[in-house]
Amino acid sequence: MSEKKMSSSRKHHLKSLMLQIAKGLLEEEERDREVQRTRYMAENCPPLSMPRSMQELQELCREIHRKVDTIDEERYDLEMKVSKSNKEIDDLKIKVQDLMGKFKKPVLKKVRMSADAMLKALLGSKHTVNLDLRANLKQVKKEVKEEDKKLRDVGDWRKNIDDKSDRKKMFDS
Template sequence: MTNFCFLLRKKMSSSRKHHLKSLMLSIAKGLLEEEEKEREQERIRYMAESCPPLSMPRSMQELLELCREIHHKIDVIDEERYDLEMKVSKSNKEIDDLKIKVQDLMGKFKKPVLRKVRMSADAMLKALLGSKHTVNLDLRANLKQVKKEVKEEDKELRDVGDWKKMFEAEA
Protein backbone atom coordinates (compact mmCIF):
# COMPACT_ATOMS: atom_id res chain seq x y z
CA MET A 1 0.00 0.00 0.00
CA THR A 2 2.87 2.37 0.79
CA ASN A 3 4.31 1.75 -2.66
CA PHE A 4 0.96 2.67 -4.17
CA CYS A 5 0.84 5.89 -2.15
CA PHE A 6 4.36 6.65 -3.32
CA LEU A 7 3.26 6.13 -6.91
CA LEU A 8 0.36 8.49 -6.41
CA ARG A 9 2.65 11.20 -5.07
CA LYS A 10 4.70 11.19 -8.24
CA LYS A 11 3.35 13.23 -11.08
CA MET A 12 0.95 10.93 -12.82
CA SER A 13 -2.05 11.51 -15.01
CA SER A 14 -5.45 11.18 -13.42
CA SER A 15 -6.44 8.40 -15.82
CA ARG A 16 -3.37 6.40 -14.77
CA LYS A 17 -4.21 6.94 -11.09
CA HIS A 18 -7.80 5.87 -11.73
CA HIS A 19 -6.62 2.76 -13.59
CA LEU A 20 -4.29 1.74 -10.75
CA LYS A 21 -7.00 2.29 -8.13
CA SER A 22 -9.50 0.19 -10.11
CA LEU A 23 -6.91 -2.61 -10.44
CA MET A 24 -6.30 -2.58 -6.71
CA LEU A 25 -10.03 -2.66 -5.98
CA SER A 26 -10.59 -5.59 -8.34
CA ILE A 27 -7.74 -7.56 -6.72
CA ALA A 28 -9.11 -6.80 -3.24
CA LYS A 29 -12.62 -7.87 -4.33
CA GLY A 30 -11.24 -11.21 -5.59
CA LEU A 31 -9.40 -11.79 -2.32
CA LEU A 32 -12.54 -11.04 -0.30
CA GLU A 33 -14.59 -13.49 -2.40
CA GLU A 34 -11.96 -16.22 -1.87
CA GLU A 35 -11.99 -15.58 1.87
CA GLU A 36 -15.79 -15.81 1.95
CA LYS A 37 -15.71 -19.15 0.07
CA GLU A 38 -13.10 -20.52 2.50
CA ARG A 39 -15.25 -19.46 5.48
CA GLU A 40 -18.31 -21.15 4.00
CA GLN A 41 -16.36 -24.39 3.35
CA GLU A 42 -15.00 -24.29 6.91
CA ARG A 43 -18.53 -23.83 8.28
CA ILE A 44 -19.85 -26.76 6.22
CA ARG A 45 -16.95 -28.98 7.35
CA TYR A 46 -17.51 -28.06 11.00
CA MET A 47 -21.27 -28.72 10.78
CA ALA A 48 -20.67 -32.11 9.15
CA GLU A 49 -18.16 -32.98 11.85
CA SER A 50 -20.21 -31.71 14.80
CA CYS A 51 -23.74 -32.55 13.63
CA PRO A 52 -24.03 -35.86 11.84
CA PRO A 53 -27.21 -36.40 9.83
CA LEU A 54 -30.19 -37.34 11.97
CA SER A 55 -31.68 -40.76 11.50
CA MET A 56 -35.15 -41.15 12.92
CA PRO A 57 -35.37 -44.16 15.21
CA ARG A 58 -38.08 -46.71 14.58
CA SER A 59 -38.42 -48.16 18.06
CA MET A 60 -38.86 -46.69 21.53
CA GLN A 61 -35.46 -48.02 22.65
CA GLU A 62 -33.68 -46.29 19.75
CA LEU A 63 -35.54 -43.07 20.57
CA LEU A 64 -34.42 -43.20 24.22
CA GLU A 65 -30.85 -43.86 23.11
CA LEU A 66 -30.99 -40.85 20.77
CA CYS A 67 -32.29 -38.62 23.60
CA ARG A 68 -29.47 -39.77 25.92
CA GLU A 69 -26.94 -39.07 23.19
CA ILE A 70 -28.35 -35.58 22.60
CA HIS A 71 -28.34 -34.83 26.35
CA HIS A 72 -24.74 -35.98 26.60
CA LYS A 73 -23.75 -33.69 23.70
CA ILE A 74 -25.63 -30.79 25.33
CA ASP A 75 -23.73 -31.40 28.60
CA VAL A 76 -20.37 -31.43 26.78
CA ILE A 77 -21.23 -28.20 24.96
CA ASP A 78 -22.38 -26.55 28.21
CA GLU A 79 -19.07 -27.49 29.87
CA GLU A 80 -17.14 -25.99 26.95
CA ARG A 81 -19.29 -22.84 27.07
CA TYR A 82 -18.74 -22.53 30.84
CA ASP A 83 -14.97 -22.96 30.42
CA LEU A 84 -14.88 -20.34 27.69
CA GLU A 85 -16.96 -17.91 29.78
CA MET A 86 -14.54 -18.36 32.69
CA LYS A 87 -11.55 -17.73 30.41
CA VAL A 88 -13.20 -14.60 29.02
CA SER A 89 -14.12 -13.27 32.47
CA LYS A 90 -10.59 -13.99 33.74
CA SER A 91 -9.10 -12.18 30.72
CA ASN A 92 -11.46 -9.23 31.23
CA LYS A 93 -10.45 -9.04 34.89
CA GLU A 94 -6.75 -9.09 33.93
CA ILE A 95 -7.38 -6.34 31.36
CA ASP A 96 -9.16 -4.22 33.97
CA ASP A 97 -6.30 -4.74 36.45
CA LEU A 98 -3.75 -3.76 33.82
CA LYS A 99 -5.78 -0.66 32.95
CA ILE A 100 -5.81 0.32 36.62
CA LYS A 101 -2.04 -0.23 36.84
CA VAL A 102 -1.50 1.91 33.76
CA GLN A 103 -3.64 4.68 35.24
CA ASP A 104 -1.70 4.45 38.50
CA LEU A 105 1.60 4.68 36.66
CA MET A 106 0.35 7.63 34.64
CA GLY A 107 -0.68 9.30 37.89
CA LYS A 108 2.73 8.72 39.48
CA PHE A 109 4.59 10.30 36.62
CA LYS A 110 2.20 13.16 36.13
CA LYS A 111 3.96 16.30 34.96
CA PRO A 112 4.10 18.85 37.74
CA VAL A 113 2.90 22.37 37.12
CA LEU A 114 5.96 24.49 36.48
CA ARG A 115 6.26 27.66 38.52
CA LYS A 116 8.41 30.69 37.92
CA VAL A 117 11.37 30.65 40.26
CA ARG A 118 13.87 33.41 40.72
CA MET A 119 17.28 31.87 40.68
CA SER A 120 20.71 33.30 40.19
CA ALA A 121 23.00 31.95 37.51
CA ASP A 122 25.17 30.32 40.20
CA ALA A 123 22.22 28.57 41.76
CA MET A 124 20.97 27.42 38.37
CA LEU A 125 24.36 25.97 37.40
CA LYS A 126 24.66 24.35 40.81
CA ALA A 127 21.21 22.77 40.38
CA LEU A 128 22.02 21.54 36.88
CA LEU A 129 25.61 20.42 37.39
CA GLY A 130 25.53 19.50 41.07
CA SER A 131 28.85 19.49 42.90
CA LYS A 132 30.82 19.77 39.64
CA HIS A 133 30.04 23.48 39.54
CA THR A 134 32.79 25.44 41.27
CA VAL A 135 33.11 28.59 39.18
CA ASN A 136 31.11 31.53 40.47
CA LEU A 137 29.49 33.60 37.84
CA ASP A 138 29.14 37.06 39.22
CA LEU A 139 27.67 38.79 36.22
CA ARG A 140 27.54 42.19 37.91
CA ALA A 141 31.30 42.18 38.51
CA ASN A 142 31.95 42.17 34.78
CA LEU A 143 29.84 45.25 34.16
CA LYS A 144 31.46 48.65 33.72
CA GLN A 145 31.00 51.13 36.49
CA VAL A 146 29.12 54.15 35.22
CA LYS A 147 28.75 57.25 37.32
CA LYS A 148 25.47 59.00 37.08
CA GLU A 149 25.63 62.58 35.98
CA VAL A 150 22.99 64.79 37.41
CA LYS A 151 21.52 66.91 34.67
CA GLU A 152 20.50 70.49 35.25
CA GLU A 153 16.90 69.71 34.34
CA ASP A 154 16.74 67.15 37.13
CA LYS A 155 18.07 69.78 39.59
CA GLU A 156 15.36 72.20 38.51
CA LEU A 157 12.70 69.55 39.00
CA ARG A 158 14.03 68.86 42.49
CA ASP A 159 14.06 72.56 43.18
CA VAL A 160 10.44 72.81 42.09
CA GLY A 161 9.57 70.04 44.55
CA ASP A 162 11.44 71.85 47.35
CA TRP A 163 9.42 75.13 47.04
CA LYS A 164 6.88 73.75 49.49
CA LYS A 165 9.60 73.18 52.13
CA MET A 166 11.02 76.63 51.49
CA PHE A 167 7.60 78.20 51.86
CA GLU A 168 7.00 76.41 55.16
CA ALA A 169 10.46 77.42 56.41
CA GLU A 170 9.80 81.08 55.67
CA ALA A 171 6.42 80.96 57.36
Template structure:
Protein backbone atom coordinates (compact mmCIF):
# COMPACT_ATOMS: atom_id res chain seq x y z
CA UNK A 1 0.00 0.00 0.00
CA UNK A 2 2.75 2.45 0.89
CA UNK A 3 4.55 1.70 -2.40
CA UNK A 4 1.42 2.41 -4.46
CA UNK A 5 1.06 5.84 -2.93
CA UNK A 6 4.65 6.72 -3.84
CA UNK A 7 4.33 5.70 -7.50
CA UNK A 8 4.53 8.52 -9.98
CA UNK A 9 1.76 9.15 -12.48
CA UNK A 10 3.98 7.98 -15.34
CA UNK A 11 4.77 4.68 -13.59
CA UNK A 12 1.08 4.10 -12.83
CA UNK A 13 0.23 4.70 -16.48
CA UNK A 14 2.92 2.23 -17.60
CA UNK A 15 1.62 -0.45 -15.21
CA UNK A 16 -1.97 0.03 -16.32
CA UNK A 17 -1.07 -0.21 -19.99
CA UNK A 18 0.98 -3.37 -19.36
CA UNK A 19 -1.98 -4.92 -17.48
CA UNK A 20 -4.31 -4.05 -20.36
CA UNK A 21 -1.99 -5.68 -22.90
CA UNK A 22 -1.80 -8.89 -20.82
CA UNK A 23 -5.58 -8.94 -20.33
CA UNK A 24 -6.13 -8.42 -24.08
CA UNK A 25 -3.87 -11.36 -24.98
CA UNK A 26 -5.65 -13.55 -22.42
CA UNK A 27 -9.04 -12.63 -23.90
CA UNK A 28 -7.86 -13.46 -27.41
CA UNK A 29 -6.51 -16.85 -26.26
CA UNK A 30 -9.79 -17.58 -24.48
CA UNK A 31 -11.75 -16.73 -27.62
CA UNK A 32 -9.59 -19.08 -29.70
CA UNK A 33 -10.09 -21.86 -27.13
CA UNK A 34 -13.87 -21.38 -27.29
CA UNK A 35 -13.83 -21.58 -31.09
CA UNK A 36 -11.75 -24.78 -30.93
CA UNK A 37 -14.08 -26.33 -28.31
CA UNK A 38 -17.11 -25.45 -30.45
CA UNK A 39 -15.55 -27.10 -33.52
CA UNK A 40 -14.67 -30.30 -31.65
CA UNK A 41 -18.16 -30.48 -30.12
CA UNK A 42 -19.81 -30.06 -33.52
CA UNK A 43 -17.47 -32.65 -35.04
CA UNK A 44 -18.46 -35.14 -32.32
CA UNK A 45 -22.20 -34.46 -32.52
CA UNK A 46 -22.45 -33.88 -36.28
CA UNK A 47 -20.06 -36.09 -38.23
CA UNK A 48 -19.39 -35.37 -41.88
CA UNK A 49 -22.33 -36.38 -44.03
CA UNK A 50 -21.72 -39.02 -46.71
CA UNK A 51 -24.61 -38.88 -49.14
CA UNK A 52 -25.43 -42.31 -50.57
CA UNK A 53 -26.37 -42.75 -54.19
CA UNK A 54 -29.34 -45.13 -53.88
CA UNK A 55 -32.84 -44.16 -52.85
CA UNK A 56 -33.13 -46.79 -50.11
CA UNK A 57 -29.92 -45.63 -48.47
CA UNK A 58 -31.16 -42.01 -48.59
CA UNK A 59 -34.44 -43.00 -46.91
CA UNK A 60 -32.54 -44.88 -44.23
CA UNK A 61 -30.27 -41.87 -43.67
CA UNK A 62 -33.34 -39.60 -43.39
CA UNK A 63 -34.91 -41.90 -40.78
CA UNK A 64 -31.67 -41.93 -38.82
CA UNK A 65 -31.46 -38.12 -38.94
CA UNK A 66 -35.11 -37.82 -37.82
CA UNK A 67 -34.39 -40.08 -34.85
CA UNK A 68 -31.40 -37.94 -33.89
CA UNK A 69 -33.52 -34.79 -34.20
CA UNK A 70 -36.22 -36.32 -31.97
CA UNK A 71 -33.64 -37.25 -29.34
CA UNK A 72 -32.22 -33.72 -29.43
CA UNK A 73 -35.70 -32.19 -29.09
CA UNK A 74 -36.52 -34.47 -26.13
CA UNK A 75 -33.29 -33.50 -24.45
CA UNK A 76 -33.93 -29.80 -25.10
CA UNK A 77 -37.48 -30.09 -23.73
CA UNK A 78 -36.34 -31.86 -20.56
CA UNK A 79 -33.63 -29.26 -19.98
CA UNK A 80 -36.15 -26.42 -20.51
CA UNK A 81 -38.58 -28.07 -18.10
CA UNK A 82 -35.89 -28.45 -15.43
CA UNK A 83 -34.81 -24.84 -15.97
CA UNK A 84 -38.38 -23.56 -15.55
CA UNK A 85 -38.78 -25.61 -12.38
CA UNK A 86 -35.56 -24.18 -10.93
CA UNK A 87 -36.55 -20.62 -11.89
CA UNK A 88 -39.98 -21.02 -10.26
CA UNK A 89 -38.36 -22.40 -7.13
CA UNK A 90 -35.97 -19.43 -7.03
CA UNK A 91 -38.91 -17.01 -7.37
CA UNK A 92 -40.80 -18.74 -4.55
CA UNK A 93 -37.74 -18.66 -2.31
CA UNK A 94 -37.23 -14.95 -3.05
CA UNK A 95 -40.87 -14.31 -2.10
CA UNK A 96 -40.39 -16.25 1.15
CA UNK A 97 -37.25 -14.25 1.92
CA UNK A 98 -39.07 -10.97 1.39
CA UNK A 99 -41.95 -12.18 3.56
CA UNK A 100 -39.59 -13.23 6.34
CA UNK A 101 -37.81 -9.90 6.29
CA UNK A 102 -41.08 -8.07 6.44
CA UNK A 103 -39.76 -5.28 4.28
CA UNK A 104 -41.93 -4.38 1.37
CA UNK A 105 -42.86 -1.17 -0.30
CA UNK A 106 -46.20 0.07 0.80
CA UNK A 107 -48.11 1.60 -2.07
CA UNK A 108 -49.06 5.23 -1.76
CA UNK A 109 -52.75 5.38 -1.04
CA UNK A 110 -54.81 7.77 -3.05
CA UNK A 111 -57.39 9.92 -1.36
CA UNK A 112 -60.81 8.75 -2.44
CA UNK A 113 -63.98 10.62 -1.74
CA UNK A 114 -66.71 8.13 -1.12
CA UNK A 115 -69.97 8.38 0.72
CA UNK A 116 -70.90 5.89 3.41
CA UNK A 117 -73.52 4.36 1.10
CA UNK A 118 -70.98 3.84 -1.68
CA UNK A 119 -68.47 2.38 0.78
CA UNK A 120 -70.97 -0.13 2.15
CA UNK A 121 -72.05 -0.99 -1.37
CA UNK A 122 -68.43 -1.64 -2.34
CA UNK A 123 -67.77 -3.74 0.77
CA UNK A 124 -71.00 -5.73 0.86
CA UNK A 125 -71.67 -5.92 -2.84
CA UNK A 126 -74.54 -4.62 -4.91
CA UNK A 127 -77.03 -7.10 -3.42
CA UNK A 128 -77.05 -5.42 -0.05
CA UNK A 129 -78.47 -1.96 -0.40
CA UNK A 130 -78.10 -0.25 2.94
CA UNK A 131 -79.01 3.40 3.24
CA UNK A 132 -76.67 4.98 5.72
CA UNK A 133 -77.91 8.50 6.09
CA UNK A 134 -76.01 9.35 9.24
CA UNK A 135 -77.51 12.81 9.61
CA UNK A 136 -81.05 11.46 9.89
CA UNK A 137 -80.04 9.42 12.95
CA UNK A 138 -78.74 12.46 14.78
CA UNK A 139 -80.79 13.93 17.58
CA UNK A 140 -82.34 17.21 16.60
CA UNK A 141 -81.97 19.95 19.17
CA UNK A 142 -83.86 23.22 19.01
CA UNK A 143 -81.73 26.17 19.90
CA UNK A 144 -83.23 28.51 22.44
CA UNK A 145 -82.64 32.15 21.70
CA UNK A 146 -81.84 34.16 24.82
CA UNK A 147 -83.38 37.57 25.25
CA UNK A 148 -79.98 39.24 25.70
CA UNK A 149 -78.79 37.90 22.38
CA UNK A 150 -82.00 39.09 20.80
CA UNK A 151 -81.52 42.59 22.16
CA UNK A 152 -77.95 42.70 20.95
CA UNK A 153 -79.01 41.66 17.48
CA UNK A 154 -81.89 44.10 17.40
CA UNK A 155 -79.77 47.14 18.27
CA UNK A 156 -80.77 48.74 15.00
CA UNK A 157 -79.35 51.97 13.70
CA UNK A 158 -76.28 53.22 15.54
CA UNK A 159 -77.38 56.86 15.30
CA UNK A 160 -80.38 56.24 17.51
CA UNK A 161 -78.22 54.66 20.20
CA UNK A 162 -75.80 57.56 20.40
CA UNK A 163 -78.12 59.52 22.67
CA UNK A 164 -78.44 56.55 25.06
CA UNK A 165 -74.71 56.18 25.19
CA UNK A 166 -74.21 59.87 25.79
CA UNK A 167 -76.51 59.64 28.85
CA UNK A 168 -74.41 56.82 30.22
CA UNK A 169 -71.24 58.83 29.66
CA UNK A 170 -72.74 61.73 31.62
CA UNK A 171 -73.48 59.32 34.47
CA UNK A 172 -69.84 58.28 34.69
CA UNK A 173 -68.55 61.82 34.38
CA UNK A 174 -70.58 63.12 37.30
Protein backbone atom coordinates (compact mmCIF):
# COMPACT_ATOMS: atom_id res chain seq x y z
CA MET A 1 0.00 0.00 0.00
CA SER A 2 1.11 3.50 -0.58
CA GLU A 3 1.73 5.42 2.59
CA LYS A 4 0.34 8.93 2.74
CA LYS A 5 1.70 11.50 5.13
CA MET A 6 -0.67 12.94 7.69
CA SER A 7 -1.13 16.64 7.89
CA SER A 8 0.13 18.36 11.00
CA SER A 9 -3.39 19.40 12.03
CA ARG A 10 -4.56 15.77 11.81
CA LYS A 11 -1.57 14.62 13.89
CA HIS A 12 -2.28 17.31 16.47
CA HIS A 13 -5.96 16.31 16.63
CA LEU A 14 -5.12 12.60 17.10
CA LYS A 15 -2.53 13.44 19.74
CA SER A 16 -5.03 15.55 21.69
CA LEU A 17 -7.60 12.72 21.52
CA MET A 18 -5.05 10.23 22.83
CA LEU A 19 -4.14 12.57 25.68
CA GLN A 20 -7.81 13.01 26.63
CA ILE A 21 -8.36 9.24 26.68
CA ALA A 22 -5.20 8.73 28.78
CA LYS A 23 -6.31 11.45 31.21
CA GLY A 24 -9.70 9.76 31.62
CA LEU A 25 -8.04 6.39 32.27
CA LEU A 26 -5.73 7.90 34.89
CA GLU A 27 -8.66 9.55 36.70
CA GLU A 28 -10.57 6.26 36.68
CA GLU A 29 -7.54 4.42 38.12
CA GLU A 30 -7.25 7.05 40.86
CA ARG A 31 -10.95 6.60 41.79
CA ASP A 32 -10.49 2.80 41.89
CA ARG A 33 -7.47 3.16 44.17
CA GLU A 34 -9.44 5.43 46.51
CA VAL A 35 -12.33 2.92 46.67
CA GLN A 36 -9.90 0.07 47.40
CA ARG A 37 -8.22 2.15 50.11
CA THR A 38 -11.49 2.91 51.87
CA ARG A 39 -12.58 -0.75 51.63
CA TYR A 40 -9.25 -1.93 53.08
CA MET A 41 -9.46 0.59 55.93
CA ALA A 42 -13.03 -0.51 56.73
CA GLU A 43 -12.03 -4.20 56.82
CA ASN A 44 -8.74 -3.92 58.71
CA CYS A 45 -9.23 -0.82 60.84
CA PRO A 46 -12.59 -0.75 62.58
CA PRO A 47 -13.63 2.57 64.05
CA LEU A 48 -11.97 3.28 67.34
CA SER A 49 -14.21 3.05 70.38
CA MET A 50 -12.70 4.62 73.41
CA PRO A 51 -12.89 2.26 76.38
CA ARG A 52 -14.37 3.52 79.59
CA SER A 53 -12.41 1.52 82.10
CA MET A 54 -8.71 0.84 82.63
CA GLN A 55 -9.11 -2.88 81.94
CA GLU A 56 -10.76 -2.26 78.57
CA LEU A 57 -7.98 0.18 77.71
CA GLN A 58 -5.29 -2.41 78.54
CA GLU A 59 -7.11 -5.02 76.47
CA LEU A 60 -7.30 -2.61 73.54
CA CYS A 61 -3.55 -1.94 73.85
CA ARG A 62 -2.78 -5.69 73.84
CA GLU A 63 -4.96 -6.19 70.75
CA ILE A 64 -3.22 -3.28 68.98
CA HIS A 65 0.19 -4.75 69.91
CA ARG A 66 -0.81 -8.14 68.47
CA LYS A 67 -1.93 -6.50 65.22
CA VAL A 68 1.27 -4.45 65.06
CA ASP A 69 3.32 -7.62 65.60
CA THR A 70 1.52 -9.54 62.85
CA ILE A 71 1.83 -6.62 60.45
CA ASP A 72 5.50 -6.23 61.37
CA GLU A 73 6.08 -9.94 60.65
CA GLU A 74 4.36 -9.59 57.28
CA ARG A 75 6.45 -6.51 56.49
CA TYR A 76 9.66 -8.35 57.43
CA ASP A 77 8.69 -11.35 55.26
CA LEU A 78 7.93 -9.08 52.32
CA GLU A 79 11.22 -7.21 52.77
CA MET A 80 13.10 -10.52 52.78
CA LYS A 81 11.29 -11.63 49.61
CA VAL A 82 12.12 -8.33 47.93
CA SER A 83 15.78 -8.47 48.97
CA LYS A 84 16.02 -12.10 47.80
CA SER A 85 14.48 -11.25 44.42
CA ASN A 86 16.77 -8.20 44.11
CA LYS A 87 19.77 -10.44 44.79
CA GLU A 88 18.56 -12.90 42.14
CA ILE A 89 18.12 -10.06 39.67
CA ASP A 90 21.64 -8.81 40.37
CA ASP A 91 23.05 -12.33 39.93
CA LEU A 92 21.21 -12.71 36.63
CA LYS A 93 22.52 -9.34 35.47
CA ILE A 94 26.06 -10.44 36.32
CA LYS A 95 25.54 -13.71 34.41
CA VAL A 96 24.26 -11.78 31.39
CA GLN A 97 27.27 -9.46 31.57
CA ASP A 98 29.59 -12.47 31.76
CA LEU A 99 27.91 -14.13 28.79
CA MET A 100 28.08 -10.93 26.76
CA GLY A 101 31.74 -10.61 27.67
CA LYS A 102 32.53 -14.15 26.53
CA PHE A 103 31.22 -13.57 23.04
CA LYS A 104 33.19 -10.41 22.33
CA LYS A 105 35.22 -10.68 19.18
CA PRO A 106 38.93 -10.77 19.91
CA VAL A 107 41.25 -8.32 18.25
CA LEU A 108 42.81 -10.15 15.34
CA LYS A 109 46.55 -10.06 14.85
CA LYS A 110 48.09 -9.58 11.44
CA VAL A 111 49.73 -12.79 10.34
CA ARG A 112 51.90 -13.18 7.30
CA MET A 113 50.91 -16.32 5.52
CA SER A 114 51.51 -17.60 2.03
CA ALA A 115 48.61 -18.51 -0.20
CA ASP A 116 49.48 -22.20 0.12
CA ALA A 117 49.51 -22.03 3.90
CA MET A 118 46.24 -20.10 3.91
CA LEU A 119 44.51 -22.66 1.66
CA LYS A 120 45.95 -25.48 3.77
CA ALA A 121 44.56 -23.83 6.93
CA LEU A 122 41.14 -23.31 5.35
CA LEU A 123 40.76 -26.59 3.50
CA GLY A 124 42.85 -28.82 5.74
CA SER A 125 44.49 -31.87 4.20
CA LYS A 126 42.35 -31.59 1.04
CA HIS A 127 44.66 -28.92 -0.30
CA THR A 128 47.45 -30.52 -2.34
CA VAL A 129 47.83 -28.10 -5.24
CA ASN A 130 50.71 -25.68 -4.91
CA LEU A 131 49.72 -22.24 -5.96
CA ASP A 132 52.60 -20.44 -7.57
CA LEU A 133 51.16 -17.02 -8.26
CA ARG A 134 54.29 -15.78 -10.02
CA ALA A 135 54.04 -18.53 -12.62
CA ASN A 136 50.86 -16.99 -14.02
CA LEU A 137 52.45 -13.59 -14.52
CA LYS A 138 53.47 -12.47 -17.98
CA GLN A 139 57.20 -12.48 -18.60
CA VAL A 140 58.51 -9.07 -19.63
CA LYS A 141 62.00 -8.62 -20.95
CA LYS A 142 63.83 -5.40 -20.31
CA GLU A 143 64.63 -3.40 -23.39
CA VAL A 144 68.17 -2.18 -23.45
CA LYS A 145 68.44 1.35 -24.79
CA GLU A 146 70.63 1.94 -27.80
CA GLU A 147 72.56 4.68 -26.06
CA ASP A 148 73.45 2.32 -23.23
CA LYS A 149 74.71 -0.17 -25.83
CA LYS A 150 76.84 2.53 -27.43
CA LEU A 151 78.28 3.54 -24.11
CA ARG A 152 79.17 -0.05 -23.32
CA ASP A 153 80.66 -0.60 -26.75
CA VAL A 154 82.66 2.60 -26.68
CA GLY A 155 85.90 1.85 -24.95
CA ASP A 156 87.74 5.01 -25.70
CA TRP A 157 86.73 8.11 -23.74
CA ARG A 158 87.55 10.44 -26.65
CA LYS A 159 84.92 8.86 -28.86
CA ASN A 160 82.38 9.31 -26.11
CA ILE A 161 83.20 13.03 -25.96
CA ASP A 162 82.90 13.33 -29.73
CA ASP A 163 79.42 11.72 -29.58
CA LYS A 164 78.33 14.24 -26.96
CA SER A 165 79.66 17.14 -29.01
CA ASP A 166 77.64 15.92 -31.99
CA ARG A 167 74.51 16.11 -29.86
CA LYS A 168 75.26 19.68 -28.84
CA LYS A 169 75.58 20.63 -32.49
CA MET A 170 72.28 18.97 -33.20
CA PHE A 171 70.46 21.03 -30.55
CA ASP A 172 72.20 24.29 -31.45
CA SER A 173 71.03 24.29 -35.02
